[in-house]
Amino acid sequence: DQQVKQNSPSLSVQEGRISILNCDYTNSMFDYFLWYKKYPAEGPTFLISISSIKDKNEDGRFTVFLNKSAKHLSLHIVPSQPGDSAVYFCAASLLSGNTPLVFGKGTRLSVIA
Amino acid sequence: KAGVTQTPRYLIKTRGQQVTLSCSPISGHRSVSWYQQTPGQGLQFLFEYFSETQRNKGNFPGRFSGRQFSNSRSEMNVSTLELGDSALYLCASRQGLTNTEAFFGQGTRLTVV
Numbered sequence: 285d286q287q288v289k290q291n292s293p294s295l296s297v298q299e300g301r302i303s304i305l306n307c308d309y310t311n312s313m314f315d316y317f318l319w320y321k322k323y324p325a326e327g328p329t330f331l332i333s334i335s336s337i338k339d340k341n342e343d344g345r346f347t348v349f350l351n352k353s354a355k356h357l358s359l360h361i362v363p364s365q366p367g368d369s370a371v372y373f374c375a376a377s378l379l380s381g382n383t384p385l386v387f388g389k390g391t392r393l394s395v396i397a
Numbered sequence: 398k399a400g401v402t403q404t405p406r407y408l409i410k411t412r413g414q415q416v417t418l419s420c421s422p423i424s425g426h427r428s429v430s431w432y433q434q435t436p437g438q439g440l441q442f443l444f445e446y447f448s449e450t451q452r453n454k455g456n457f458p459g460r461f462s463g464r465q466f467s468n469s470r471s472e473m474n475v476s477t478l479e480l481g482d483s484a485l486y487l488c489a490s491r492q493g494l495t496n497t498e499a500f501f502g503q504g505t506r507l508t509v510v
Contacts, residue, residue: 293437316497327401327487327501328440373440377497384430384453385489385499389439 287311288376290388299397303361307374307388310355314376318385319348319359322371331372332359335379364395399424401490401502409508415476418505422469422490428452429471430499431463434485443486446471447494475507483509 289308297303307317315336320328334341334348334357341348347360361368371392375385402421410416422429430453431443442455446465463473469490475482485506489499 290439318498320501325503325506327403327489327503330498330500333498379497380495382452382494384442384445384455385497386442387432387440389437 286388287314288374288386288388290372290374290391292391293389294392294394296394296396297364299366299395300363303359303364303368303393303395305359305361305372305374305391305393307357307359308355309357309376311376311386312355313378314386316377316379317348317350317357318375318377319346320373320375320387321368322373322390328373361393364393366395366397369393369395401488401500403486403488403502403505405505406503407506407508409510410478411510412478412480414478415474416478416507417472417474418486418488418507420471420473420488420490420502422471422488423500426490426492426500427469428491428494429465429469430489430491431471431473432487432489433457434487434504435483440487443473445494452494478509480509483507 318333319331322328371390374388428447430445432440445453465471485504487504488502
């Protein structure tokens with residue numbers, strides 16, 4: 285049973301436009317969410333996170349939105365750049381608990397110049 | 398500060414053999430987690446160690462095992478290798494069990510032939 289789901293395996297966006305990556309979770313106990321970016325032959329790198337007490341967190345071109353009632357979060361990248369082309373993983377955890385990060389299967393973003 | 402170091406980067410083994418992978422976490426980090434990444438399956442959690450004790454375990458067969466040493470370095474072992482064990486094995490370190498941002502190494506690409 286997948287607790288964190290990224291239903292779009294891939295996404296193509298034109299350079300300069302907005303990229304929106306989506307993630308759904310089933311465990312209502314999760315209270316901390318993260319996005320990681322992964323290039324081929326490298327480990328994932330942390331991008332941005334959000335705790336359940338917020339509904340938005342922004343860092344430069346990256347914004348994460350959390351909708352707790354829908355158990356849904358999204359990552360917005362504006363404007364998208366060719367260097368953003370990578371696989372993006374959504375992850376969830378319990379901030380106060382002894383639990384590992386649970387990852388989705390990832391979405392491959394291609395930004396076309 | 399040095400990042401997470403995984404050795405070796407690449408490994409080719411034959412079915413039935415065993416393999417040991419190594420991970421050195423970021424200095425000061427006491428938690429080490431292992432993940433398996435295969436195409437289309439995302440990052441699947443194997444196990445997590447903290448202070449030399451296994452704190453969490455994923456849904457993998459007993460052929461997959463691990464340990465952590467007093468200096469926080471960790472090893473994972475896979476015995477009786479199967480073709481399906483071919484994957485990228487990623488190690489991640491965290492400061493503690495409740496600091497949920499994890500930092501990943503570059504991974505070990507294991508190919509079983």
